[in-house]
Amino acid sequence: xxxxxxxxxxxxxxxxxxxxxxxxxxxxxxxxxxxxxxxxxxxxxxxxxxxxxxxxxxxxxxxxxxxxxxxxxxxxxxxxxxxxxxxxxxxxxxxxxxxxxxxxxxxxxxxxxxxxxxxxxxxxxxxxxxxxxxxxxxxxxxxxxxxxxxxxxxxxxxxxxxxxxxxxxxxxxxxxxxxxxxxxxxxxxxxxxxxxxxxxxxxxxxxxxxxxxxxxxxxxxxxxxxxxxxxxxxxxxxxxxxx
Ligand code: NAP
Numbered sequence: 174x175x176x177x178x179x180x181x182x183x184x185x186x187x188x189x190x191x192x193x194x195x196x197x198x199x200x201x202x203x204x205x206x207x208x209x210x211x212x213x214x215x216x217x218x219x220x221x222x223x224x225x226x227x228x229x230x231x232x233x234x235x236x237x238x239x240x241x242x243x244x245x246x247x248x249x250x251x252x253x254x255x256x257x258x259x260x261x262x263x264x265x266x267x268x269x270x271x272x273x274x275x276x277x278x279x280x281x282x283x284x285x286x287x288x289x290x291x292x293x294x295x296x297x298x299x300x301x302x303x304x305x306x307x308x309x310x311x312x313x314x315x316x317x318x319x320x321x322x323x324x325x326x327x328x329x330x331x332x333x334x335x336x337x338x339x340x341x342x343x344x345x346x347x348x349x350x351x352x353x354x355x356x357x358x359x360x361x362x363x364x365x366x367x368x369x370x371x372x373x374x375x376x377x378x379x380x381x382x383x384x385x386x387x388x389x390x391x392x393x394x395x396x397x398x399x400x401x402x403x404x405x406x407x408x409x410x411x412x413x414x415x416x
Contacts, residue, residue, distance in 0.1 A: 175203025176398055181254045183207045185237060185295060186264030188215030190364035191314065194386035195261050195393050200228030202394060207250065210264060211236050237264055237291030238283070247298025257302040259397055262292035263314040265332075267367030270325035281328050288332035289339065296343060303352045310397050311347070311354040313340045314389070317409065319358055333358075337407075344406060355396050359384050359410040382416035 182199045186192035188210035200206045200223040208216040208230055216232035223230040235246045250257055265288040268280060292313055303309030318326060319333025337356055344354035363383040392408050399405060 175201075177202040177204035177258075180204045180258035181207065181250070181256050182259035182261070182397075183209060183233075183250065183257055183295070183299060184261045184263060185209040185291065186314075187219055188212055189219075190366060191359075191362055191386045191389045192261070192263040193219050194390040195263060196230065197223055197226070197228075198387070198390035198394050199259065199261075199397070200230055201226065202398075203228075204259065205229040205231070205254070207254070208232050209235050209237075209246065237294065238286040240294055243291075243294040243298050247295075247302075250299060251302055255302075256306060257299045258306075258309055260295060260299050260303075260309070260311045261314065261393060262295055262311070262336075264291060265314070265316075265366075268326060268329050269367070272325060273327040276328055284328045284332050285335075288329070289335045292336060293339065300343075300347065300352070303347070304350050307351045309347075309350075309352040311343070311352065312393055312396055313354070313356045315340070315356045315358040317358050317360045317411070320409070341406075348404075353396075353399070353404045353406075355404075355406050355408070357389065357392055357396075357408045357410065359389055360412055361416055362386060362389060378416035380416070382412050382414050384410055384412050 182204040184192055184196040187196040187208035196206045196208055208219055210216055213234040220230045220232050235242050313336055315336045316333045318330045319337045323330035340354055340356040347354055361383040363380045363385050
């Protein structure tokens with residue numbers, strides 16, 4: 174029997190990058206993974222990879238910026254799957270690097286609505302299922318940019334500083350129900366995401382020295398298989414050598 178057999182795991186941003194690696198890892202551990210992102214095509218590609226490896230996954234395309242769509246997603250999970258054991262809030266967007274005073278309000282809203290309000294809406298939609306079961310794991314993927322100043326990326330950094338505060342507070346709200354809410358804060362990961370300088374793959378950083386998506390997935394696997402009495406609430410991850 175696999176470690177996560179009969180568990181339902183929801184992973185946002187599962188269409189590529191770290192989210193894809195997390196989804197594939199949880200499926201390999203036996204969970205039925207519900208894949209969330211806007212682009213149904215990328216979710217379908219990941220679903221087929223999981224299925225090809227003998228795992229179970231379902232694509233649930235959804236724009237996390239849309240509160241009604243997230244509420245509908247929660248209703249569908251309750252109706253069709255009746256439980257949610259694991260929620261990984263991984264989806265996020267970055268920014269072209271520029272000083273805050275040059276940032277348009279629409280860009281600020283896009284970053285905050287995805288990176289901070291998105292996890293709130295997902296927890297609002299799915300935490301009741303965990304409370305009902307009196308167990309569950311919620312893992313929010315933050316960033317070292319949520320611990321440090323990030324010149325030319327202030328809105329992104331603020332969204333991740335906010336996500337940390339949200340995580341610590343909700344963790345205390347849900348602890349009495351046996352639900353663990355944790356945050357993982359990685360440094361540069363080798364994905365197509367805009368990195369901390371807002372340049373993504375164009376940054377000139379050595380991709381081999383960056384954290385790899387599977388490194389993040391490995392930490393998620395550790396968090397969801399802790400002994401019942403243990404609660405790793407926060408993990409900071411850095412590349413061993415600066416990329
Ligand atoms: P990525 O490769 O750009 O993937 C982001 C995922 O989020 C995609 O599947 C994207 O799919 C989804 N997404 C974006 N906006 C969405 C929305 N409105 N609704 C639903 N899904 C949405 O990113 P990554 O590098 O894997 O990053 C994963 C996490 O790690 C993020 O939280 C990021 O902040 C964090 N992180 C990344 C780095 C890094 O260097 N890459 C460093 C530290 C922390 P669609 O576009 O199809 O919606």
